[in-house]
Amino acid sequence: METAATFRGDARAQDRGEVRVWALPAPTVASSTTLDLTALDERERQRMNAFVQDRDRVLYGFAHAALRTILSALTGEAPAALRFVRAACPCCDEPHGRPVLTSARLEFSLSHSRDLVLIGVAPTPIGVDTEPVPKLGTAEQLARVLHPAEREEVAAALPEHRAAVFARLWVHKEAYLKGLGTVLGRSPAADDIRGDVAGWHLSDLSVGPGQAAAVAVGSPAPYEIRLHRALPVTRPPMFSVR
Secondary structure, three states: OOEHHHHHHOOOHHHHOOEEEEEEOOOOOOOHHHHOOOOOOOOHHHHHHHOOOOHHHHHHHHHHHHHHHHHHHHOOOHHHOEEEEEEEOOOOOOOOEEEEEEEOOOOEEEEEOEEEEEEEEEEOEEEEEEEEEOOOOHHHHHHHHOOOHHHHHHHHOOOOHHHHHHHHHOOOOOHHHHHHHHHHHHHOOOOOOOOOOOOOOOEEOOOOOEEEEEEEEEEOOOOEEEEEOOOEEEEOOOOOOO
16 A cells, blocks of 8 residues: 555656556545545635536546645645646647646646546646547547548447547547647647657556546657556545545
């Protein structure tokens, strides 16, 4: 078991070029009563409370509390003391690019889908994305917005594999665009991400059946990726889920 102290002592690994990714099962609505969300700031609370569905509120609260727990363990700062700003968007130079931690050089990315929360941390720009593999008809419809070469790859796949091929391309695309800080402000058809993109290294993540996931790291060279299935232990814990 890795404690917060272990993580702080090993934070130098980030400077050595190590990428850490956490794949965490989200709590159910029934277990959400045990969540301690006191570390969330006012903006996060407002966004969480704006969700109509209880399931969406629980997922958002868990994901952002988990992010603060991880960054606290790596930096030594209290979860509630962490502050974030937005980098300039590469498309328009306005301050709505990727989120940035104000007090440390660590870069991070957060994604959640269905029952999974994915969090990546690196010493260089990073994007992560996870999505459930869609139904075949949905995959074929969404594939129309991809790069022409990617559309061809989806169309060439056997019908029983086509949805999974699309999902893999889509999470690679989303992770790359998150790393850039543009998300879908940049057309999904603009880049062919079937391999690495100039200045970026893209990798699959194994997170379970029926789910696709990827990480994009702002480096032309491969990074060592450490995949964690549980949060670092903090004292007192940020939250517990029964």
